[in-house]
Amino acid sequence: MNVVFHVDETRKWPLTLHNARNLLDALGDEPGAIEIVANAEAVNGYMANQGGSNLLEPMRALSRAGVVFAACQNALRAYTIGADALPDFVMVVPAGVLELAKRQQQGYAYIKP
Amino acid sequence: MNVVFHVDETRKWPLTLHNARNLLDALGDEPGAIEIVANAEAVNGYMANQGGSNLLEPMRALSRAGVVFAACQNALRAYTIGADALPDFVMVVPAGVLELAKRQQQGYAYIKP
Amino acid sequence: MNVVFHVDETRKWPLTLHNARNLLDALGDEPGAIEIVANAEAVNGYMANQGGSNLLEPMRALSRAGVVFAACQNALRAYTIGADALPDFVMVVPAGVLELAKRQQQGYAYIKP
Numbered sequence: 001m002n003v004v005f006h007v008d009e010t011r012k013w014p015l016t017l018h019n020a021r022n023l024l025d026a027l028g029d030e031p032g033a034i035e036i037v038a039n040a041e042a043v044n045g046y047m048a049n050q051g052g053s054n055l056l057e058p059m060r061a062l063s064r065a066g067v068v069f070a071a072c073q074n075a076l077r078a079y080t081i082g083a084d085a086l087p088d089f090v091m092v093v094p095a096g097v098l099e100l101a102k103r104q105q106q107g108y109a110y111i112k113p
Numbered sequence: 114m115n116v117v118f119h120v121d122e123t124r125k126w127p128l129t130l131h132n133a134r135n136l137l138d139a140l141g142d143e144p145g146a147i148e149i150v151a152n153a154e155a156v157n158g159y160m161a162n163q164g165g166s167n168l169l170e171p172m173r174a175l176s177r178a179g180v181v182f183a184a185c186q187n188a189l190r191a192y193t194i195g196a197d198a199l200p201d202f203v204m205v206v207p208a209g210v211l212e213l214a215k216r217q218q219q220g221y222a223y224i225k226p
Numbered sequence: 227m228n229v230v231f232h233v234d235e236t237r238k239w240p241l242t243l244h245n246a247r248n249l250l251d252a253l254g255d256e257p258g259a260i261e262i263v264a265n266a267e268a269v270n271g272y273m274a275n276q277g278g279s280n281l282l283e284p285m286r287a288l289s290r291a292g293v294v295f296a297a298c299q300n301a302l303r304a305y306t307i308g309a310d311a312l313p314d315f316v317m318v319v320p321a322g323v324l325e326l327a328k329r330q331q332q333g334y335a336y337i338k339p
Contacts (some may be wrong), residue, residue, distance in 0.1 A: 001211075001214055001215070001218060003210070003214045006337070006338070008241065008339060015121065015153055018153075019152075019153075019210045020210075022185075022187050022208045022209075022210055022211075023208060023210040023211060023214070025208070026207055026208035026210070026211040027211070039245075040241055040244075040245075040339070072248075074248050094252055095248045095249060095251070095252035096248075097229070097245045097246075097248055097249040097252070097337055098227075098248075098249060098252040098253070100335065100337050101227055101229045101249070101335040101337070102227070104335035104336070105227060105333075105335060107218075109213065109214040109217035109218060109223070110217070110223055110335070110336055110337075111119065111210055111213050111214070111223075112119070112225045112338045113121055113153070114324075114327055114328070114331060116323070116327045128234065128266055131266075132265070132266075132323045133323075135298075135300050135321045135322075135323055135324075136321060136323040136324060136327070138321070139320055139321035139323070139324040140324070220331075222326065222327040222330035222331060222336070223330070223336055224232065224323055224326055224327070224336075225232070225338045226234060226266070
């Protein structure tokens with residue numbers, strides 16, 4: 001049971017993280033990969049500490065539990081965010097939409113919170 | 114042709130019901146299962162009568178036509194909605210996101226209105 | 227690698243076109259079909275010239291690059307848009323949701339910007 005979450009609006013980050021946590025808990029010992037792909041303005045969610053919000057703590061906790069976090073390189077460029085400014089648990093992918101398509105081709109379910 | 118609709122914003126309920134109706138009509142005699150999974154704040158849509166809105170009538174009509182309605186248990190807990198307060202045609206699932214993933218694994222198409 | 231994009235809010239058109247462009251660029255020479263299905267209010271995006279916006283130019287450029295544009299007949303009827311008022315590159319489908327389900331059944335990945 002593999003799932004890729006798609007987030008492209010910054011306001012949807014809290015719900016997305018909540019969804020991922022619920023999925024982790026629901027899966028329990030069942031094997032399953034969970035990946036969250038951020039593109040468009042949502043890549044700014046990875047810079048959350050600068051805005052005073054607290055997205056990074058739950059992100060890091062999910063990352064430690066095995067959730068993969070990806071950021072779209074096109075979006076990072078558009079928002080002039082350098083890869084070195086991202087939290088260390090974030091994987092940069094060339095294009096978020098290609099990542100989303102590839103994962104579905106690999107059998108991942110797609111969920112857009 | 115099986116389809117699972119995902120609704121997690123209360124404001125998207127009318128469009129979701131409209132989409133389901135259009136899909137039913139378009140399928141005609143072609144066999145197909147349609148399920149609507151509500152999680153996050155959208156579970157409040159099942160309590161629509163309290164808000165004076167009229168979602169329940171089209172929901173019930175769709176249910177009679179075979180559409181399955183599901184509510185996420187995590188969300189019900191978060192909004193302190195008891196399962197016994199839900200309309201009788203609503204099925205409670207442990208986690209909306211797990212239900213969405215399972216259905217896709219079973220070959221359902223996913224649509225997020 | 228085939229992808230169907232779903233747009234049902236007019237405000238999401240620019241992001242959707244941007245996503246499609248990024249996917250085209252990321253695919254490069256790799257074969258892949260890209261289709262954009264507009265339903266609900268988003269069919270008005272095809273009438274963009276009347277609103278003074280400039281969606282039609284990037285749409286036409288994407289169409290020339292092979293991207294397929296579809297409009298839901300149910301939505302056109304709801305917004306009293308005649309098929310002859312649409313740009314020539316737009317394909318009318320009986321129901322947007324059925325088109326989205328069919329494409330996924332054919333192996334297309336689904337992306338909702």
